[in-house]
Amino acid sequence: MQDWLHLKNKVIIVTGGETGIGNSIVKKLHSLSAKVVSADVNATAGITDDQILHVPCDVSKKESVDAMVRTAVDTFGKIDVLINNAGVARPELLVDVRGENPKYEASVDSFDFIFNINVKGVFLCTQAVVKQFLAQGNGGTIVNMSSESSMEGSAGQSIYAATKNAVNSFTRSWAKELGSQSIRVVAMAPGILEETSMRSPAYNEALAYTRNTSVDNLTPDYSKSIPLGRPGYLEEISDLAAYLASDRSSYITGTVVNITGGKSRG
Ligand SMILES: NC(=O)c1ccc[n+]([C@@H]2O[C@H](COP(=O)([O-])OP(=O)(O)OC[C@H]3O[C@@H](n4cnc5c(N)ncnc54)[C@H](O)[C@@H]3O)[C@@H](O)[C@H]2O)c1
Numbered sequence: 015m016q017d018w019l020h021l022k023n024k025v026i027i028v029t030g031g032e033t034g035i036g037n038s039i040v041k042k043l044h045s046l047s048a049k050v051v052s053a054d055v056n057a058t059a060g061i062t063d064d065q066i067l068h069v070p071c072d073v074s075k076k077e078s079v080d081a082m083v084r085t086a087v088d089t090f091g092k093i094d095v096l097i098n099n100a101g102v103a104r105p106e107l108l109v110d111v112r113g114e115n116p117k118y119e120a121s122v123d124s125f126d127f128i129f130n131i132n133v134k135g136v137f138l139c140t141q142a143v144v145k146q147f148l149a150q151g152n153g154g155t156i157v158n159m160s161s162e163s164s165m166e167g168s169a170g171q172s173i174y175a176a177t178k179n180a181v182n183s184f185t186r187s188w189a190k191e192l193g194s195q196s197i198r199v200v201a202m203a204p205g206i207l208e209e210t211s212m213r214s215p216a217y218n219e220a221l222a223y224t225r226n227t228s229v230d231n232l233t234p235d236y237s238k239s240i241p242l243g244r245p246g247y248l249e250e251i252s253d254l255a256a257y258l259a260s261d262r263s264s265y266i267t268g269t270v271v272n273i274t275g276g277k278s279r280g
Pocket residue numbers: 029030031032033034035036053054055056071072073074099100101102131135159160161162203204205206207210211212
């Protein structure tokens with residue numbers, strides 16, 4: 015059954031592959047015998063015993079992205095799939111209406127930081143990899159990491175949600191531009207998940223302020239807010255990523271797949 019996806023020897027780049035969802039995707043693809051490249055700003059260069067290639071890469075810098083793609087091709091000879099997973103968030107309000115903590119009011123620095131990684135990074139990585147797909151002449155697949163907040167907005171996460179809606183838009187436009195070259199572009203939009211390193215203590219404090227509550231009260235009653243009554247598991251996201259990366263999803267392109275346990279309000 016493991017072989018149903020036929021990912022053996024597919025070369026797959028996962029950005030932000032060192033922790034969280036990205037790391038779960040790296041492990042899943044590796045377990046399915048793909049050749050995996052983890053491209054992460056916090057990676058230590060080299061191939062580990064399990065044959066995963068780790069490449070330090072800042073997705074927001076063109077030279078860094080181009081060098082990462084060259085390293086992947088030099089090592090494995092080709093690229094079949096890019097998973098644009100690297101992303102960042104900073105809970106901040108547009109305006110600190112209560113006036114109690116201006117440090118949680120959105121700044122130009124935060125705007126640039128989040129857009130540079132979540133939007134420019136997706137653009138740079140996809141452009142570099144699609145050029146390689148075209149040189150190979152055999153199509154390819156791009157899987158973008160969006161978020162449920164992209165569709166519904168999210169209080170205290172307006173910049174982040176806007177970046178993820180930009181990712182949805184890229185997904186639709188690039189699918190139209192590249193379909194004739196057998197290149198698919200899809201996105202997945204997770205809702206609330208088991209916690210990753212994104213939920214640092216500082217993040218939770220900021221989120222609590224932006225939601226006018228305390229850190230202890232941040233976790234809502236999921237039985238009320240999520241039809242399936244629980245957060246998603248990282249493995250559920252990596253299962254979807256593996257399916258979308260595989261030729262089993264060969265007629266899916268230009269769409270954002272919601273993976274939220276039925277939750278639809280950010
Ligand atoms: N965690 C969630 O609940 C959730 C929900 C919906 C969508 N997402 C999205 O999933 C993706 C992964 O989130 P996560 O929760 O695993 O986050 P995480 O913080 O645990 O992991 C993010 C990874 O990206 C890397 N990274 C950060 N900046 C980078 C850069 N400039 N270049 C290359 N790598 C960089 C980090 O080093 C880290 O390994 C993000 O795009 C996020 O927006 C997360």
